[in-house]
Amino acid sequence: MLDYKLIEALAMVVREGGFEKAAKTLLITQSAISQRVRNLEDQLGLPLIIRANPPRATAVGSALVAHYTKVTQLERDLESALDLTTATEFLALPIGVNEDSLSLWFMNAITPLVKDRNFTLHITVDDQDETLKLLKAGQVLGCISSIKEPLQGCSSILLGKVVYHCLASDEFMDRWFQGGVTAESVRAAPVVLFTPRDMSHNLFIERVLGLPPTPYPHHFIPSIIGFEAAIKNGLGYGLLPHIQSGRLLSSGDTVEVVPGKTLDIDLYWHHWDLKAGPIRELTGEIVTFARDVLPQK
Template sequence: MRIDPDLAATVAAVADEGTLEAASRRLRITPSAVSQRLKTLEQQLGRVLVVRAKPARLTEAGEAVVRLARQVALLEHDALSGLGRDEDGGRISIPLAVNADSMATWFLPPLARLSAEHAIDFDLHRDDQNFTARLLESGAVMAAVTSEEAPVAGCSVSPLGVLEYRAMAERRFAQRWFPQGVTPAALAAAPFVDFDRRDTLQQQWLERMGVPHHGVPRHYVPASHDYALAVELGLGWGMVPLPQQTSRLVPLGGPALHVRLHWQQWNLRSALLDTIAAEVAGEARRVLT
């Protein structure tokens, strides 16, 4: 049995766009044609590929088909480039996963340089560094910045560096909440800023300082730039990555926390994907510790 590349690309378009109608606009065919292509491939494979919801959701079988579609598109683009026919391949979309702090501090400059030299549309998926590898498994992205050192099945992995975090606070906030120093009693009462409910950096630091994090006041600010700004404005103390630390912040002491970052990408020979990896790794070497 063979999977028609056009049918696989239709599944990928539905996954990317979220609805059959949006996928039809991208593919320049009617919604009924999109639906018919899905049905045809599902009948051929004997599997449901897409759950028809809003947004549409891929099944496990659908994820496998999307991985195939993205790999075919990437290899086709590389082949046309090798033949000097880049214009025939048009622009290619490269989905990548990255954690919010990397995106806010070092990840975008290499993508801007790559976009100036290549016909690439980057499709960034933001998630916690502990969860970006799952997007590789599902076929949603071709490569990811992740804290997971063990390679995802079908992927290669290489180290990027360490993003260092230190407990910081705005000066007047520190004077108000820690007049006698950063003691366990003061830490139990002083509010801190959490990124979201999956972020554990603040809790880890509190535990290393001998303070249970349960019951400590906290604010949730789920955007990296806004998180650092919230700490600068005195909303609470927080674990701020080294590239975002400014003169308006004072350190609270205690241990620095280090998040080791890795680059995982599909394990296939692609000149374009390797070029992206090299540019990202070069920027990481300049910025990360």
């Protein structure tokens, strides 16, 4: 039988992003963390950590981290059901969220529950196409994703859709799209992207414009405020969700690059399929709030 202290050490290294941070979380030395992970690898005869910066779990390591996360949550649910927790104890909820949702509505959705139940949030931000990998690796209990199909042992619930408008300043339009939005102008005009993994603009080109995939100059600006400022200031054109784009259009700061055409992306809430406990409460709050603020089909 595997020693859960060893699995806990592995999970903390992956979750905290390093041996030193994991040691501080568990209140033991860094050498003790390293030894526990090494002992687990020796027991299984397999590498569990890719010793990069930050460390990453191997396929087997990810399976162990996922198992540990689920077992830990079940233990906490049992303690809650048996009233073994105290009013001063806080329960950490690791969640994966895309930047748009986090900045525009997610915090409002979960704040009442978090304040009422003494939860703490451990949020990891990633692209909506990538967050499901966090759940698969056991790094989070739930995530918001654009992928519909649930993982084994998990559930997927449709939240609604995000309607992205492609915006640019008048100055930018005059410089880059004076002759219209064509394959040539799309290849030439600089785009504002959130991160290198942001694939939304590629989808816009293919689905909305009906053009083949093409390289284009681009800025990486991983900030909602900075992203918006880059578009308003004419550095590039890009996609903004309806909650944000409506304000920019009504103020006259931007115009639609292709009026009336939008990129619609469905969002889903994925979570471990546990029948009780905090994850069920969290799911109820997120689903209810999201369906009020996101357009439904």
